[in-house]
Amino acid sequence: MTQNDQTSDQPTDQDLETPDEEVDAVAEEAAADRVDDTPESGGGTSEVDKWRELALRSQADLENYRKRMAREKSEAIQYANASLLSSLLPVLDNFEMGLQAAKQEGEGNIIYQGFVMVRKQIEDFLNENGVRIVDAAGAFDPNQHEAVKEEYHDTVAAGDILAELRRGYRLNDRLLRAANVIVSKGPETEEA
Numbered sequence: 001m002t003q004n005d006q007t008s009d010q011p012t013d014q015d016l017e018t019p020d021e022e023v024d025a026v027a028e029e030a031a032a033d034r035v036d037d038t039p040e041s042g043g044g045t046s047e048v049d050k051w052r053e054l055a056l057r058s059q060a061d062l063e064n065y066r067k068r069m070a071r072e073k074s075e076a077i078q079y080a081n082a083s084l085l086s087s088l089l090p091v092l093d094n095f096e097m098g099l100q101a102a103k104q105e106g107e108g109n110i111i112y113q114g115f116v117m118v119r120k121q122i123e124d125f126l127n128e129n130g131v132r133i134v135d136a137a138g139a140f141d142p143n144q145h146e147a148v149k150e151e152y153h154d155t156v157a158a159g160d161i162l163a164e165l166r167r168g169y170r171l172n173d174r175l176l177r178a179a180n181v182i183v184s185k186g187p188e189t190e191e192a
Contacts, residue, residue, distance in 0.1 A: 021077075050164070076128075078172055080174065081129055081171075082171050085126070085129065085169075085176060089169060089177055091166075093166060095115075095118070096119075096167075098115060099115040099116070121158055126128060126169075129171075129172070129178070130172045131169055132167030132170045133168070133169060134160055134167070134169060134175070134178070134179045136168065136179040136181050138160060139159055139160055140159050140181065140183045141163055143175070143181075144168060144170075144175060144179065144182070145161065145178055145179050145181045146168075146177060146179065147181060147182070147183045148165060148180045148181070148182065149182045149183070150182070150184070151183075151185060152184070152186065152187065153186070153187070154183070154187045156184040156186075157184065157186060158184055158185055159183065160183070160184050161181045161182070161184070162181075162182045162183065162184050163181065164179055164180070165180040165182065165184045166180035167179055168180075
């Protein structure tokens with residue numbers, strides 16, 4: 001192997017050395033391109049980062065605001081009639097009492113049949129508007145029922161509903177009015 005073959009593949013010490021003037025020129029260019037980012041000097045990099053972060057936060061706040069407004073608008077549309085429907089519930093209760101009174105005259109009575117037709121129309125109207133009757137059978141649920149009385153009962157387990165005194169209603173997933181119910185205490189014991 002000759003010396004010429006060796007020099008062509010690997011750089012020599014002479015190739016690695018650069019004159020001091022070239023090093024100084026490169027260092028000056030790097031210093032000119034570099035922005036001083038120390039807080040004391042009021043440099044650009046930290047200032048740019050600060051404004052970039054502020055812009056990103058503002059953008060995120062705006063997006064959160066838009067989502068919240070869309071959700072509130074959807075809820076406002078969905079529950080806009082809640083007040084009106086709640087005001088209608090006592091009228092519906094009185095109507096049910098009138099229906100029961102007409103039923104005592106006989107189911108063939110024309111007044112009773114008229115009440116039944118009107119009740120069907122009211123139920124259809126409520127269903128179209130998202131109003132559902134709260135189920136008042138089975139176990140007592142304080143989220144849907146309001147216990148107005150407790151009674152002992154031999155066949156109904158403690159905590160189950162014995163009777164419904166006033167119907168409860170839900171509008172979509174919200175409770176408009178809790179059902180008033182009588183709750184069983186279970187069988188009467190000697191201690192009671």
